[in-house]
Amino acid sequence: MYPQQMIAGGTFALTTALIASGVEIELQSQGPTPDYIEIKSLGKAGAFNEGWGQSGDAQAIEWWWARGMPQQAAKGILQASEASTPQLPAMTAYTITSSGISCYDTANPPTFAALATTAITGSAGTYVVSMASTGSIAVGDYVLLYATTGELQIAGYSFQVTAVTANVSITLGYMASSGTVLAADATAGFVKKYIPNRYYPKEKRIANITQAAQAVVFFTEKNDFTPGEQVSFRVPSEWGMTELNNVKARVLSVTNSATVSSITLDLDSSGFSAFVFPTSAVAAAGISPAVAVPSASMVVPDPLNTSLVQQPPGTNLLDAFDNRNVRLIKFGPGLFNVSAHTSEAEDIWMWRAFKYDLFNNN
Amino acid sequence: MTVSLNTMPSQIQQRYNSKLLSTPERNNIHNLFAVPVELPDNEGFIDRQSRYDALSLFPVPMDDVQSNPPAQDLHRVDVDCRVRVFATYIVLTRQVTITNQDPILNSAAARLGQALRETQDVLQRDNLESTASIVNCVGGGNGDLPTEMAVSDTDDIVALLQTNDGEYITNMINATRNIGTSPLGDAYGCMLTSRMIPVLNNMTGFLRKFQYGTGAIDTLASEWGGINNIRFFVSSQGSVSPNASLMGNDVANCFVTAKEGYKVVWQAGGKARFIYLPPGYNNDPCMLRHTAGCSFYQGQCITQDLWVQNLRSTGI
Numbered sequence: 001m002y003p004q005q006m007i008a009g010g011t012f013a014l015t016t017a018l019i020a021s022g023v024e025i026e027l028q029s030q031g032p033t034p035d036y037i038e039i040k041s042l043g044k045a046g047a048f049n050e051g052w053g054q055s056g057d058a059q060a061i062e063w064w065w066a067r068g069m070p071q072q073a074a075k076g077i078l079q080a081s082e083a084s085t086p087q088l089p090a091m092t093a094y095t096i097t098s099s100g101i102s103c104y105d106t107a108n109p110p111t112f113a114a115l116a117t118t119a120i121t122g123s124a125g126t127y128v129v130s131m132a133s134t135g136s137i138a139v140g141d142y143v144l145l146y147a148t149t150g151e152l153q154i155a156g157y158s159f160q161v162t163a164v165t166a167n168v169s170i171t172l173g174y175m176a177s178s179g180t181v182l183a184a185d186a187t188a189g190f191v192k193k194y195i196p197n198r199y200y201p202k203e204k205r206i207a208n209i210t211q212a213a214q215a216v217v218f219f220t221e222k223n224d225f226t227p228g229e230q231v232s233f234r235v236p237s238e239w240g241m242t243e244l245n246n247v248k249a250r251v252l253s254v255t256n257s258a259t260v261s262s263i264t265l266d267l268d269s270s271g272f273s274a275f276v277f278p279t280s281a282v283a284a285a286g287i288s289p290a291v292a293v294p295s296a297s298m299v300v301p302d303p304l305n306t307s308l309v310q311q312p313p314g315t316n317l318l319d320a321f322d323n324r325n326v327r328l329i330k331f332g333p334g335l336f337n338v339s340a341h342t343s344e345a346e347d348i349w350m351w352r353a354f355k356y357d358l359f360n361n362n
Numbered sequence: 363m364t365v366s367l368n369t370m371p372s373q374i375q376q377r378y379n380s381k382l383l384s385t386p387e388r389n390n391i392h393n394l395f396a397v398p399v400e401l402p403d404n405e406g407f408i409d410r411q412s413r414y415d416a417l418s419l420f421p422v423p424m425d426d427v428q429s430n431p432p433a434q435d436l437h438r439v440d441v442d443c444r445v446r447v448f449a450t451y452i453v454l455t456r457q458v459t460i461t462n463q464d465p466i467l468n469s470a471a472a473r474l475g476q477a478l479r480e481t482q483d484v485l486q487r488d489n490l491e492s493t494a495s496i497v498n499c500v501g502g503g504n505g506d507l508p509t510e511m512a513v514s515d516t517d518d519i520v521a522l523l524q525t526n527d528g529e530y531i532t533n534m535i536n537a538t539r540n541i542g543t544s545p546l547g548d549a550y551g552c553m554l555t556s557r558m559i560p561v562l563n564n565m566t567g568f569l570r571k572f573q574y575g576t577g578a579i580d581t582l583a584s585e586w587g588g589i590n591n592i593r594f595f596v597s598s599q600g601s602v603s604p605n606a607s608l609m610g611n612d613v614a615n616c617f618v619t620a621k622e623g624y625k626v627v628w629q630a631g632g633k634a635r636f637i638y639l640p641p642g643y644n645n646d647p648c649m650l651r652h653t654a655g656c657s658f659y660q661g662q663c664i665t666q667d668l669w670v671q672n673l674r675s676t677g678i
Contacts, residue, residue, distance in 0.1 A: 114605065230439055283507065
């Protein structure tokens with residue numbers, strides 16, 4: 001069999017996080033794109049009567065995408081809630097045009113249209129971005145802010161989304177958890193979703209830095225750094241803590257939770273000047289961002305006491321520079337929560353991808 | 363019946379010209395200044411190189427009782443780079459190779475070679491884009507952030523690299539008596555998109571390479587020119603971040619590097635390879651298909667983060 005005939009398949013289990021963000025399946029050797037992809041709900045593990053044919057639970061039960069359809073589109077079947085005996089739930093044919101099924105490689109990802117925002121709540125420190133249309137933006141997505149009216153200091157910045165209220169707002173939770181508060185809100189601007197390439201570890205923009213015996217550095221999106229890694233800092237004078245400029249420090253611990261992205265350093269910043277996010281006016285006059293860049297490997301700290309070295313001493317291989325790009329099938333969050341038909345955590349979906357040996361397009 | 367052009371059969375109207383047309387090939391610039399490193403076979407897939415940090419200076423003299431001074435710690439850090447495998451191939455039916463009027467397998471080999479080299483270049487470009495330090499151009503006047511590149515921005519980058527003790531890559535080009543030429547200082551290398559050419563040409567004091575004291579001798583086709591202590595190398599596949607400026611304009615990522623700032627790692631047994639399989643391989647019992655492929659192993663990384671700067675510019 002030739003690779004272009006390959007058929008791949010499998011199952012995945014949903015979690016609450018995956019229902020919000022969608023599911024990515026790596027599928028390396030399927031050529032540029034499969035010709036046909038389908039997924040079917042099997043229900044929960046060990047509960048054969050759930051999912052397809054389940055009683056009294058409105059949910060999507062099947063989706064498919066075929067060559068020639070737009071990326072992110074999908075056609076499928078919604079199963080109505082129905083609990084009588086015999087059970088005869090209504091099936092509705094359904095089409096979605098965004099947040100559906102797409103396939104791409106992360107080195108050449110699809111692009112997305114910019115969406116308008118009417119407010120960004122930087123002055124409250126919550127970074128809720130009001131949007132009449134949130135498009136296909138889902139939790140975990142990366143967005144670029146630009147052409148803002150006000151809040152110029154975050155225009156051109158990249159953020160990761162931590163919450164979405166469809167067609168109302170998105171939340172930039174990593175920025176919010178950094179503790180940085182801006183003087184005034186933005187009153188307009190644009191938000192553009194993008195898919196970053198997967199070179200590792202990546203340079204990250206700094207949202208805040210604490211003054212502490214072990215400095216904590218916060219980022220605007222999840223970070224790639226690992227304990228034992230040496231990180232190097234660029235902090236131009238407009239950002240206050242210039243003592244850290246061009247300084248390298250070892251990472252003691254890393255946080256990458258649903259709303260917090262930070263690293264704790266083997267560096268005493270308690271005597272440093274305070275880190276200050278520049279004002280909008282300072283940004284308008286021209287500044288360079290404060291960033292942390294990966295630098296090198298050092299010895300790994302003991303996970304139970306980061307002041308000590310791991311015993312036996314370990315060196316870090318997790319921070320090796322690497323190209324982690326992949327070919328993906330993305331099952332978007334629109335498949336699992338559509339028109340009041342919602343999937344549940346632990347639901348298992350079966351997926352299959354086909355590449356035809358001969359595609360007859362008569 | 364009159365014989366005219368209108369009655370000529372199509373086969374007679376046409377002649378197949380065996381001289382093939384040129385295929386656009388991009389300038390490969392991003393590995394120009396990379397230190398090449400070979401990873402021997404059977405020794406893993408992560409190349410580790412180490413650096414010993416400089417010791418502190420010791421300007422305090424010994425006292426009169428000649429007590430020993432405090433010892434210093436010698437610090438070492440490691441830079442790890444993972445090597446990955448890249449491969450692609452095409453399938454040609456034997457029917458094509460024996461009926462096509464030009465030697466199609468030759469063209470396949472040429473195009474595979476081009477794709478391979480351009481892929482190697484793009485891998486390094488994306489590595490630099492992902493890990494290099496960021497400096498915004500602020501000396502231009504277009505009101506965006508970053509602005510378009512100006513002389514003050516290039517001077518700032520040179521000052522930064524000099525302050526970081528980065529060594530120049532090329533030597534000074536002396537002045538000559540030729541009309542319209544000028545000297546150029548010791549230089550760092552800058553790799554950038556060809557969309558930046560108008561911005562470069564618009565910088566006061568920018569020298570096109572034909573204005574070098576040596577003319578275009580010892581330059582590459584990809585070199586566009588230089589200013590003060592930077593020489594610029596352009597490619598259509600230079601790095602651009604879409605909509606990444608304050609105003610939402612595209613941003614050119616112009617990588618300025620000092621000597622030994624970054625590297626490319628190749629596996630000893632996995633260098634660029636062309637692989638041809640005649641009909642009969644890969645479950646092809648009727649011998650209907652050829653395959654032509656290529657593969658290479660490569661890793662890339664910045665080895666000294668202070669010596670590679672991403673000078674971001676708009677105006678493209």
